Amino acid sequence: MRWLRRTAARLALLAGIALVVPSGAVHPTTISLTTIGTAKAVDAGDGVVWVLALGSEAAAGKDVMAGLTDAIQLVGVNLDTGRAVAIGLPRDLYVELDGGRARLNTALRDDGPEGIAREVDDLLGIEPDVVLVTGFEGFLTMMGAVGDVRVDSPQAFTTEDGDVRVERGRNTFDADQSLSYARTRETLPGGSDFERVANHQRLLLGTLERLRSAEDEEGFMEGVALSALGGLQTDMSPAEVYRLVQALTLVDPGRTTGCIITGTFGTEDGASVVYPDLAQARAVGADARDDARLQGGCRDDTG
DSSP, X not given: OHHHHHHHHHHHHHHHHHHHSSXXXXXXXXXXXXXXXXXXXXXXXXXXXXXXXXXEOOOXXXXXXXXOEEEXXXXXXXXXXXXXXXXXXXXXXXXXXXXXEEEGGGHHHHHHHHHHXXXXXXXXXXXXXXXXXXXXXXXXXXXXXXXXXXXXXXXOEEOTTSOOEEOSEEEEEOHHHHHHHHHOOTTSTTOSHHHHHHHHHHHHHHHHHHHHHHTTSTTHHHHHHHHTGGGEEESSOHHHHHHHHHHHHHOOGGGEEEEEOOEEEEEETTEEEEEEOHHHHHHHHHHHTTTSOOSSOSSOSOO
């Protein structure tokens, strides 16, 4: 009966999506889903789906595409095994964009989802199937539907806004606390992009654990997906959105690994930047590309 309840719930969700996708022309876009290329993995429903998840700093009421990108994670989900990997990219990576060299966090604003997807492909050798962009409003709405998430922190600190005291070890965050946690950099021990990207991955893992543990709760997955629809703009079909939502529930948090692309710090035009470790980026991409698995670990293969 469990599978029957789950199937019925997802069919109801698919029907609801079909009624409202796309809706971005009616409401300000708070969440955007854009397919890149043919998105074969999403269409087929098997293999590895690569989702480039971006957090936009666009102000409330503004299109999420208009803001700088505060969080950048490339997430691979193996639909056959439930394995997943998250590859974090610091926002200050200094890269070659269409208009010249600039920080990676400007790519979405200046070149759109296709532009930042192209840059990630250049760095890692992995073309995202889908680019997911959320602003503050979309993040709060979805996390409110997900509910409290548990996050393990290796260090104690207070968020920049002073609202959240993060304890070493297990923490439980609501939607507002999750946003404060994700945005904090200055008060982190070390205070760099690398520490913040690691926190983004810890929050992602906590969210995946919550999704998997609650997927059989009546109305839970429908509520999470439908919470996004008021401000959703997408070129995906209802069936593709359904399969993408379904893919997230298949992820096994115990088989999910994370890696952060590192580099060296520098200054360009008075702004702090990170020059990417290209050897590491390409080695990690080659390792994870086909199966969303890091067999070689989070390092380059040159030493």
